Amino acid sequence: MTFSRPAHWILLLSSLWLGPWAAAAPQSLFDVYLQAKQNDPQLAAAGHGNLAAQELIEQAKAGYRPNVALSASTTANHTDLKYNTANVPLPAGVNRFEGYAAKVEARQPIYRKENLERIDLSKVQVSVTDKQLHLTQQQLMLRTTQAYFDVLQAQDRIELLAAQKQAIQQQLQQAKASFEAGITTVTDLHEAQARYDLIVAQEIAAENEQAVAQHSLQAIIGNPPQTLAKVRDDLQITPALKPMQDWQTVTAASNLNIQIQQAQIEISDRNISIAQSGHYPTLDAVASYTDSHYNGSQNRFGTDLQNAVIGVELNVPIYLGGAVDSRIRQAAYNKQKAQDDLENVHRQTMLETQRAYLGLSSSIAQIKALEQALQSSQSQLDATKLGYEVGIRTSVDLLNARQQHFSAKRDLLQARYNYLVSIIRLKTASGIINEADLQDIDQQLTKR
Structure with a gap:
């Protein structure tokens, strides 16, 4: 059987268009x-x-x-100190001072x-x-x-x-x-x-x-x-x-x-x-380090403090209300x-x-x-x-x-x-x- 040229193209295009559906x-x-x-x-x-x-x-x-926590603070203070008794050897009056404090604490549960x-x-x-x-x-x-x-x-x-x-x-x-x-x-x-x-x-x-x-x-x-x-x-x-x-x-x-x-x-x-x-009971190992500085106080004395602590902490429950x-x-x-x-x-x-x-x-x-x-x-x-x-x-x-x-x-x-x-x-x-x-x-x- 032979096909004319137009018929041949029609069949070819039809097969291409219908192919995916016909073969599915x-x-x-x-x-x-x-x-x-x-x-x-x-x-x-x-x-x-x-x-x-x-x-x-x-x-x-x-x-x-371990749990590690950092805390820090800064303060500005204004005090007006008056004494009710005479002959106090410390100065009175208005006092302004600032300071900061920082603390690092670590806690390791042991039991x-x-x-x-x-x-x-x-x-x-x-x-x-x-x-x-x-x-x-x-x-x-x-x-x-x-x-x-x-x-x-x-x-x-x-x-x-x-x-x-x-x-x-x-x-x-x-x-x-x-x-x-x-x-x-x-x-x-x-x-x-x-x-x-x-x-x-x-x-x-x-x-x-x-x-x-x-x-x-x-x-x-x-x-x-x-x-x-x-x-x-x-x-x-x-x-x-x-x-x-x-x-x-x-x-x-x-x-x-x-x-x-x-x-x-x-x-x-x-x-x-x-x-x-x-x-x-619970038992924890604890350690902390504190650094603080204040350029004054109510008594007009400044302080610098560095404090390191290490130890263990035991907590024994005795009565918790039932x-x-x-x-x-x-x-x-x-x-x-x-x-x-x-x-x-x-x-x-x-x-x-x-x-x-x-x-x-x-x-x-x-x-x-x-x-x-x-x-x-x-x-x-x-x-x-x-x-x-x-x-x-x-x-x-x-x-x-x-x-x-x-x-x-x-x-x-x-x-x-x-x-x-x-x-x-x-x-x-x-x-x-x-x-x-x-x-x-x-x-x-x-x-x-």
């Missing part, structure tokens, strides 16, 4: 997740919170480092139990924020997965409704023609019209659901979602799951919510030790609260694992059942079409068969999405989710 592959789940890692505000907030928490250790260590405990406390607090950051990353994987498949599910619903609408519209036109020819009754016409109107209303609702799903995904990734890779028709289903007890054992050992709450109990123990340190004992009791109650919170978190986490496990098991069974139901509904639809053509089935029978067939398609697609999301949900609940799991999900998606 649909975004996979992992592609979308990488965008979420860059743009999700929840993950960004957790990251900055973690950086802020890292400073707690340095702040705690500062309590055992402060509270400061030592605060160093240990800060390390536990930092470990908590590390776990919280990791937990936020895990939750981002689940949120992204859920939002991704919500968009696909909304798109599928619109496509199914469009196909169903087209089929019903054709049947409606046939019903109108048959009614006008006197072959069928007005009942068939009204039934087809009612089904058509219902589909139109469902389309409006589906378009709204799609917009909400797209905005939800955009809130995570920061940009409007592009074309998303769909689930393959030959979806690979896990043949069998490990027993629920095995998943619960993994959850107890790996779930970050449980680990965070366990760390809160350790923090409570540190706070008890900090409160108890109020009964302990505040220390009160803080100890408060810290002990807070530990009991942390233990109760741990039990609550443990139960809720186990419940979430059970729900995720049952959800995954249910979706596996549903997929198998709905695949069979789809085949059966297709056979029923084919038989009903044939019966309608030969006059032994009514228009209502055909409408019902179409409805059942499209419902089976919709339910099967939803079960497939639920299956993939449930995999991520179960691994998130058990605390073992990682990016490789999202890449495994990508293997179940179309590449074009």
Whole structure:
């Protein structure tokens, strides 16, 4: 085949202009997740919170480092001195003089139990924020997965409704023609019209659901979602799951919510030790140097002073009004609260694992059942079409068969999405989710 010169240039320019769009592959789940890692505000907030928490250790260590302070002052004085008795050998009257003073003081803590405990406390607090950051990353994987498949599910619903609408519209036109020819009754016409109107209303609702799903995904990734890779028709289903007890054992050992709450109990123990340190003495090494100069005084004598001091300072608390004992009791109650919170978190986490496990098991069974139901509904639809053509089935029978067939398609697609999301949900609940799991999900998606 040969092309004229103008046609050749048109094809070339068209390929250059459409090339980037034509070659662009649909975004996979992992592609979308990488965008979420860059743009999700929840993950960004957790990251900055973690950086802020890292400073707690340095702040705690500062309590055992030397403190050096410089103070200085300058003064101008005006005095008017009068004596109430006679024969005072010192001069009276108005006197003006100026002066300055400067002091450098250094203090090195030698023993402060509270400061030592605060160093240990800060390390536990930092470990908590590390776990919280990791937990936020895990939750981002689940949120992204859920939002991704919500968009696909909304798109599928619109496509199914469009196909169903087209089929019903054709049947409606046939019903109108048959009614006008006197072959069928007005009942068939009204039934087809009612089904058509219902589909139109469902389309409006589906378009709204799609917009909400797209905005939800955009809130995570920061940009409007592009074309998303769909689930393959030959979806690979896990043949069998490990027993629920095995998943619960993994959850107890790996779930970050449980680990965070366990760390809160350790923090409570540190706070008890900090409160108890109020009964302990403190010992500091202190040194100071003072330099002052005044060109006069009330007695008209000027002074120059240089003074150096070095020593140790011991402070032994004897009675502080009961505040220390009160803080100890408060810290002990807070530990009991942390233990109760741990039990609550443990139960809720186990419940979430059970729900995720049952959800995954249910979706596996549903997929198998709905695949069979789809085949059966297709056979029923084919038989009903044939019966309608030969006059032994009514228009209502055909409408019902179409409805059942499209419902089976919709339910099967939803079960497939639920299956993939449930995999991520179960691994998130058990605390073992990682990016490789999202890449495994990508293997179940179309590449074009």
